[in-house]
Amino acid sequence: MDNEFERTEQVDEFWADVRIQPVCVALPAGVGYTLRAYRMSDELPEATEEETSDDEAAETDELVTRVDDGDEPVARRRVVRGEEKAEVDHDGDDDVDAEEADYDEPDPKDFEDGPEDDEDAEPAEPVVEEVPLFLSRKGKLLLFRTVEGLAAFVGSDAPHDLAGLEEWDTVAAKLTVEQLVPTEDDSYELDLVVENLRGGHDAWDADLLISAGELTRDLAYALRLESVRTSISAGSPLDDLDESLRKSVEGGIGGFLAKRRTKKIGAEQAALAWRTIIGKISAATDWRD
Structure with a gap:
């Protein structure tokens, strides 16, 4: 060399x-x-959209193609499916409207206070370390x-x-x-x-x-x-x-x-x-x- x-x-x-x-x-x-x-x-430096790796792009494409039909986002579809399941679990009637399912009896646990120190807890400090960088691309x-x-x-x-x-x-x-x-x-x-x-x-x-x-x-x-x-x-x-x-x-x-x-x-x-x-x-x- x-x-x-x-x-x-x-x-x-x-x-x-x-x-x-x-x-x-x-x-x-x-x-x-x-x-x-x-x-x-x-x-x-923060990575830009242009610097996204091929693997990340492929993963993104895969997520996009999961929508079966219509224009609803994947996240919304999952919520809808969750509501439908909730309707069946609620009274076994598949024909109940999703809006009615939203008015289920509230769970008392939803109103319980969390641990006393949650509000005062400080977020964990990110780990700062020396890292290598090379002349590279994607x-x-x-x-x-x-x-x-x-x-x-x-x-x-x-x-x-x-x-x-x-x-x-x-x-x-x-x-x-x-x-x-x-x-x-x-x-x-x-x-x-x-x-x-x-x-x-x-x-x-x-x-x-x-x-x-x-x-x-x-x-x-x-x-x-x-x-x-x-x-x-x-x-x-x-x-x-x-x-x-x-x-x-x-x-x-x-x-x-x-x-x-x-x-x-x-x-x-x-x-x-x-x-x-x-x-x-x-x-x-x-x-x-």
Whole structure:
């Protein structure tokens, strides 16, 4: 994943100011470049109707087509059905008008006061956390085979998920090809993960596998890959593997014990699990240029 340009202090300052970083990702289909940012969840731009995912649109279409006939909304139809059922339950007469059913004897429980502290209870504070964002569109990671292609896209008016960030106008106006130099920590070789795992415990590259896990967690969150998030969630076998690798890198007694635990993890099972994950990430990647 070589880049002909150099990561200078000026480049570091530019990316630090806009709080975005270029990222290089190697997948089985090739090497590509994109952008990633971290923001607190209360800083995120609101999604627009145009940014609604294909899955959400399909779900909306499904709800719309549930109306059997006539112009009544689905919600109204459900209320009508509820009234009809109430009429039958009330006196067993299917011919009673819906208006008459509305005058059922009130339930005394409807007039009971709730708990004394309900009115004074404060709503729970929303959880604010740091979340990852990528140069993506409708649940697809935009990955460019050249930095020139990435720079051209950034300077265009094409829609994407980073456009709502307040720093984006600065990036779009000032970015040059020479600034698209990812750091070593922002370069990931997912294409090597499965092969490395199949090489056996003694061949496992802890740095490679740990960095792959970090990128995968970010992508799973940003692209809403729920099955991937589940595969690497806390307590999962792959999360246990990640934790053992991290402790083994730290060294000491804890690192020694972690290495022993790591050897109990099935290499083939880990390789198969990671192959599935990388396949899902590849399927959620939109290769450009």
